[in-house]
Amino acid sequence: MLANWGYQDGSGEYFITIDTDKCDGCGKCAEVCPQNVLEIGEDPADPMRSGTVVFVSEKQRQKLRFTCSPCKSYLTAKSGSASSRPSPETLAHELKNLCCVMVCEKEAIGHSW
Amino acid sequence: MLTGDVAVVAETKEDNNELWRWKESRWTNPDIDWRAGSIISAGIDVGSVSTQCVIMVDGELYAYASLRSGSGSADSAWKGTNKALEGTGMTVDNWDYCVGTGYGRVLIPMSKRAITEIACHGRGANWMYGPRIRTILDMGGQDCKVIRIDERGKLLNFVMNDKCAAGAGRGMEVFADFVGVPIIEVGERSFDIDDEPKPVSSTCVIFAKSEAAGLLREGWDVNKVLAAYCSATASRVMELMKRVGLEPELAITGGIAKNRGVSERIEKQCGMKFIPKKWHNPEYEQKSVPFDTQIAGAVGAALFARALKEKEKGK
Numbered sequence: 001m002l003a004n005w006g007y008q009d010g011s012g013e014y015f016i017t018i019d020t021d022k023c024d025g026c027g028k029c030a031e032v033c034p035q036n037v038l039e040i041g042e043d044p045a046d047p048m049r050s051g052t053v054v055f056v057s058e059k060q061r062q063k064l065r066f067t068c069s070p071c072k073s074y075l076t077a078k079s080g081s082a083s084s085r086p087s088p089e090t091l092a093h094e095l096k097n098l099c100c101v102m103v104c105e106k107e108a109i110g111h112s113w
Numbered sequence: 114m115l116t117g118d119v120a121v122v123a124e125t126k127e128d129n130n131e132l133w134r135w136k137e138s139r140w141t142n143p144d145i146d147w148r149a150g151s152i153i154s155a156g157i158d159v160g161s162v163s164t165q166c167v168i169m170v171d172g173e174l175y176a177y178a179s180l181r182s183g184s185g186s187a188d189s190a191w192k193g194t195n196k197a198l199e200g201t202g203m204t205v206d207n208w209d210y211c212v213g214t215g216y217g218r219v220l221i222p223m224s225k226r227a228i229t230e231i232a233c234h235g236r237g238a239n240w241m242y243g244p245r246i247r248t249i250l251d252m253g254g255q256d257c258k259v260i261r262i263d264e265r266g267k268l269l270n271f272v273m274n275d276k277c278a279a280g281a282g283r284g285m286e287v288f289a290d291f292v293g294v295p296i297i298e299v300g301e302r303s304f305d306i307d308d309e310p311k312p313v314s315s316t317c318v319i320f321a322k323s324e325a326a327g328l329l330r331e332g333w334d335v336n337k338v339l340a341a342y343c344s345a346t347a348s349r350v351m352e353l354m355k356r357v358g359l360e361p362e363l364a365i366t367g368g369i370a371k372n373r374g375v376s377e378r379i380e381k382q383c384g385m386k387f388i389p390k391k392w393h394n395p396e397y398e399q400k401s402v403p404f405d406t407q408i409a410g411a412v413g414a415a416l417f418a419r420a421l422k423e424k425e426k427g428k
Contacts, residue, residue, distance in 0.1 A: 004272040008352060015272070015356075044229040045268045047417060 003045055005056035006064045014064040015112045016056050020045070022108035025052030029100040029109055035060075035067040038100065054108070071098050072113055132295045133286035135368065139178040139196050140403055145170050147203055152422050155208045156414025157193060157224060158233065159186045159217035162254025162283050163368060165411035166193035168203070172419055174397070176201055179407050182254075186217025194223065210422040212414040216255070228417055230410050231258060231271050237413030238364050239266030241404070243393025247360040250350065250379070250387075251409070252369035254282040257350055259357045270357045277317070280349040282368040284318040285375075288342055291322050292335050303339040303374030310337050312345035321345065343374035350375075351382050362388040370406035 006015035020043060030038040039057035043049045060067055072095075086094065095101065095111045147153060150170035158165045160182060167177045178196035182189045190213070194205060205211075205223050213224030214233040221227070230253075238249045244264040251258050257280065258273035278284055289296040310333075313324045325338050346369070365387045369375050380386050390406060392398050 001268045002270040002357075004270070004356065007274050007277075008356075009277070013356075045231050045235075045271065047226070047228045047232055048420065 001045060003055060005061055007062060011065070013112050014068065016064065016068070017110040017112065018054055018056075019108045019110075020049075020053050022106040023053050024106060025054060026105075027052075027054070028103045028105075029054055032099045032103045034099075035070070037064065037067050068111070068113075072111075131290070132293060133290040134181075135296055135371075137178075137180045137196075138403070138405065139176070139199065140405075141176040141201060142174060142402070144400070145173060145175050147175055147201065147207070150175075152209050152419055153203070153207055154415045154418035154422060155194075155211040155223075156233070156237075156411040156416070156418055157190050157211065157213050157221050158215040158230065158408075158410035158414060159189050159193070159213065159221060160215045160230075160254050160410070161256075161278075162286070163407060164189040164193040164215075165408045166190075166197040167408055167411035167415045168197055168201075168208075169412075169415040169419060172416070174402065174412070177405070177408050177411065179405060182217070186220035187222050189217065190221040190223065210418040210425075212418040212421070214410050214414040225418075226421065228414060231260060231273065232268065233410045233413030233417065234258070234366060235260050235262045235268045235271075235413065236266045236416050237409035237411070238262075238366050239264075240412055240416055241366075241392065241409055242362075242364045242388055246362045246364040246388060248354075248357070248363045250354065250363065250365045252281060252350065252365065252367040252375070254278075254368060257281055257353065257367075257369075259350075259353050261357050261360065272353050272356045274353060279315075279317045279321075280346040284321070285342075285346070285369060285372065287318050288321065288325070288339075292325065292329070292338060294335060294339065297371075299339055299343070300372040300374035300376075302336045303343045304377075305336045306334070306340050309344070310341045312348055313338075313341045315345070339374065343372070344378050346375050347378035347382055350379055354379075354383060359383060359385060361385060364388050365390075366406045366409035368407050 001020045003018045004015045027040045030040050037060045038054050040052050040054055043053040101109050147170050154169045156167045164182045165179045168175045176197045178193050180193050211224045213221035213227045214230045218227040234251050249260045255278040261270040289299050313321050315321050328338050363385050390404050
């Protein structure tokens with residue numbers, strides 16, 4: 001299942017997408033995240049599932065734009081001028097280099113920004 | 114003189130009845146003897162605006178109640194429960210398993226387990242509308258979510274706007290009150306217009322309210338302002354729906370599902386129709402069990418409660 005955690009508002013879309021079919025709940029992403037955005041636990045969307053899965057903790061869901069952006073502005077700045085948004089291709093490439101994404105062997109985490 | 118003044122105040126208060134208030138309801142299935150059932154499961158959905166309690170006997174709908182939430186989740190849960198139990202002779206002690214869901218799910222005293230409303234809505238809508246539905250739009254009191262499910266009600270993809278209540282039920286209540294139209298008439302009246310206006314530019318309740326004030330001052334008809342607000346609500350949901358993708362059949366749940374001013378505008382914008390609000394189970398249709406789109410979450414919770422009880426027994 002694709003779980004889209006986050007929100008969209010006038011300034012853009014801020015979602016972290018977790019593919020729970022791929023995620024095995026190893027917890028590496030949660031460990032590596034400098035803002036403690038991710039949490040490991042029982043699947044909030046599937047109570048009958050055994051085993052754990054990663055999700056965006058409830059307290060963080062409303063402020064991803066602020067908690068997640070330190071990682072992302074670094075990437076944005078690296079890819080060109082800090083003021084302009086990189087091309088979709090560059091962005092897609094850069095989003096793969098986020099620490100939570102890189103550490104995931106199952107390729108279960110995605111970001112939309 | 115003084116008493117005269119007081120009387121006038123009281124009178125105006127009565128005239129000013131609460132336009133935003135929707136009808137609370139309850140229903141019991143007279144054909145079921147709960148004492149003969151083997152598993153009594155209950156689901157309580159304490160939302161930000163409304164609270165529902167659904168009681169099932171062996172997976173069949175036995176009773177439900179839908180009320181307005183108070184400020185305390187535990188208190189709301191008790192109110193909903195007592196309303197659903199009214200006249201049945203059943204007490205909470207007769208329940209085998211109770212699952213809590215919704216915004217206040219962790220604070221429901223009688224529930225054994227809390228399950229998120231996303232999971233419950235998927236399961237509940239699948240049971241109410243039948244296995245044909247693939248996309249559910251739930252428009253609740255303070256959030257809206259779009260859920261894609263498979264034929265068993267298992268979630269495939271979902272998105273929920275966690276950020277704010279704009280374009281949700283509570284916003285509609287505030288808006289109805291502001292323009293002085295009873296909330297149940299909003300949908301109907303929003304179509305009583307000459308031509309469809311542009312949506313108001315913001316669904317944020319506060320901004321929309323001031324924009325509406327401006328439009329009314331410009332001489333807009335109240336119905337036209339309602340149309341513009343309903344239309345803005347519909348466009349906002351469309352953004353979320355596009356994110357998870359739309360696969361037929363489409364179903365709508367939650368309080369706003371009862372407002373055709375919004376639901377029909379969503380249909381127009383996405384070019385698809387919502388499946389009619391009818392029970393999948395033909396028996397329920399025959400007996401004309403009232404179909405309430407607001408109980409979907411609590412129905413799902415009650416179904417999970419039953420499954421969990423069975424799992425417990427199996428151990």
